[in-house]
Amino acid sequence: MTDKYFQKHGVFWLQLSVFVLLGSMTLRPAKAQIVNTAQIPDGKLILSQQLPPPQDVLPPVPSPHPSPQPPQPLPPPEELFPSPSPSPTPEQPVPEKLPETIVVEKFEVVGSTVFSPEELAQATAEFTKRPISLAEVFQARSRITDLYVKKGYITSGAYIPPQTIQSGVIKIQVVEGRLEEIQVTGTQRLNPNYVRSRLAIATEAPLNRERLLEALQLLQLNPLIRNLSAELSAGSRPGVSVLQVEVREANSFSTQIVLDNGRSPSVGSFRRRLQLNQANLLGLGDAFNFAYTNTDGSNALDASYTLPLNPYNGALTFNFGTTSSNVIERPFNVLDIESSSRYYELTFRQPIIQTPTQEFALGLTASRRESEATYIKGDRLPFPSLGADEQGRTRISALRFFQEWTARNSRQVIALRSQFNLGIGALDATINEDAPDSRFFAWQGQAQWARLLAPETLLLLRVNTQLASRSLLPLEQLGLGGIDSIRGYRQDYLLTDNGAFASAEVQIPILRLPQIDSILQVAPFFDFGVAWNSSGRENPDPNTLASVGLGLRWTQGDRFTARLDWGIPLVSVESRGNTWQENGLYFSVIYNPF
Structure with missing residues (x-):
């Protein structure tokens, strides 16, 4: 049923393409361009030309975030959650002796936390101030029940309790529906509390069908769950229900093999990548990703x-990566330039608004990035890079506050x-008398639209x-330039403090x-794209x-893309x-074996 719904609405290719598109949403740091003349210690000139710029020497900090999986299409609401019958209210005692008509001055509705007294009075107004x-x-009691049902409170209702009518006032008692228990079946590796907790926040009393359906749809979009269905049944007493949820887990383990020519030619443009993903490592919905x-x-x-x-899908993520490189591009390969870099990131991300059609999230990352580069085999001289210390090292400590809306x-x-x-x-970061160093402020913005x-x-x-705000470290x-930005140019041909890039494709x-x-x-x-530098540096x-x-x-299918x-x-x-890259040709092959 899901596949038919998917094809019916023509969403598959939109979401599959957006999977690739959104995977590029992580902001990728790059390297600055600088030119120096290389000499060996005795002053003998090695090359009469310029050294390669640092972007061709220092390894890039790769994106630590795995590409998000395309969201699965939602089946019709009636398949996720068929409309249940309203919970029975207590049986109505009918007085044996009652006049044929009675004049009611007002109905006193007790137990309602959803509607104001004015709304309740308006619902029963036609039955007051006249003989009924x-x-x-x-019927007046039913109007109160209908008021709840129309607003989605399908397990709430009203009844008239035994009472003595005084001064023309009749009391109507409201029983607001609530859940007695959430029963989760069908899970294998996934902890049932993962599902139960995400439904519990949407099923607080009084129980509302629309809130519950939205929570079920969010779970259906969750890549850990292949599909699910829910059913409400009567509880142990009037006004309470039992929610029974049957879950079918998705395969949480996946692998990906990527071949492309997206790296700088200085270290070899042909790139091979193997990635292993386990989206439910310990059964907590925790994800582990590893890539070489x-x-x-x-x-x-x-x-x-x-x-x-x-x-509410708030999560803590730790990222780590290390890269080592050797310049193999002629004529610079004779210099035996070697470099390495590492990054450490601790990120907290919290969705603030989350529905099946939109999400707004805030996040904070504590980041540490380190790099060093040397050249000339045997001597291992520090490579002259913008902002580096006398040993060719740069160290950056930064806080990164991000906002995301989809x-x-x-x-x-x-x-x-x-x-x-x-x-x-902090943490022994690079500090120089003049910029650039680890003290900076920058803003990055991205927008993507798939139609x-x-x-x-x-x-x-x-x-x-x-x-x-000032000159930045590499x-x-x-x-700008390369497979992920301006195709037709060498990877990261322009690298500057500021820049803007736009792309359109059909x-x-x-x-x-x-x-x-x-x-x-x-x-x-x-x-x-256009690029420029800060702090008076030449563009x-x-x-x-x-x-x-x-x-x-x-x-x-979803296994192979070229x-x-x-x-x-x-x-x-x-x-x-x-x-190929420098001649404007780019290729990529993505294969998902599992």
Whole structure:
């Protein structure tokens, strides 16, 4: 039923593409550009040309966050939660001796926490100030019950308790429905309390169907759960119910193999990556991710662990990564330039607003980044890098406050991200007399929009910007050029303190093979970016890049994706042209074996 619903609304390709799109939402630090002349200790000139800029020497800090899985489509609400029968209210005692009519001055409604006295009085107003029959008395009671049911309080109701009528006042007692128990079945590795706690916050008394349905939909979107269904049954007494939830877990273990040419040619542009993900390591909904990335001149390890902290999906994440590189690009390979970097991040992220169609979250990251670079085999001299100390090292301690907002429906996804970065001098961070050092302030903003124009035809718009108050260390600068930004140029061709980037792309299907669940799309694109420095530092020339191009994208289910892009630069720059990347050709192959 879920697959039919998915295909019916044409959301699959939107969400699958947005999976790739949103995976780039993490703000990626880059390296600055600096030029120096290399000499050996005896003053004998090694090269008459410039050394490679630090962005080709210092390893980049990779994105520590795994790409989010595409949200699963929701089945119709009646499949998640069929409408239950209202809970029975206590039987109504009918007095044996009662006049045919009675004049009621007012109905006194007792036990309501949802509606104001004015709303309750208005519901029963037509039955007051006139003679009414016994049947109309019970109709007045039913109006109160209907008031609750129409607002989604399907297990709440009203009844008339035994009483002596005085001064024309009849008391109506309200029983507001509540849950007696949440029974979770079908879980295997996942702790049932993970599901129970997320439903409990939506089922506080009085029980409301819409709140419960929204909580079930959020759980259905959770990548740990393949599908679920819920049913309400009568509890041990009137007004209480038992919620029975049957869960079918999704496979929490996955692997991914990625091949692309997205690294700098200085360390080998051909990149291989193997990633292992366990989304439910200890049964708490905690996730562990490990990745190994390799090029001909570099090796990198990345690991992260995420622990849920509350039923509102607040989570604590620790990220760690280390990279070592060796410049293999001629003619700089004779210098035997080696570099390494590490990063440590502790992040708390808390959704503030969370519904099936939108999410707003706040987060704070405590970050530490370190790098060092040396050159000349045997002597191991510190590589002259912007802001580095006499040993070629840079150390950055920073606090990063971010805000994220995502809205989605069956036709589009909009994602906005803002991040304020405050560098501090703590923990032996790099401190220099003049900028750059670990003391800085910068803002990064991103916006992405994916719009389904027709079945399997997708419009993708991206904007990325960074503004800095002063000159930044290489690990904090913004890069333009390459597979993830302006195609047609070398990876991180421009690296500066400030910059802005925009991209537009349309993915159009040209071949469908439903028998193997495959599709071939053509993707024309336009990329544009501008970069500049702070603190009076000279801007690169040119400082603007632009390109147009065409891509081919092949997908086979959710297991295999391959893409080839050809970017044509519109602004001429110097290029060695030794690699596919420098000739505007980019490829990526993503395979998910499990």
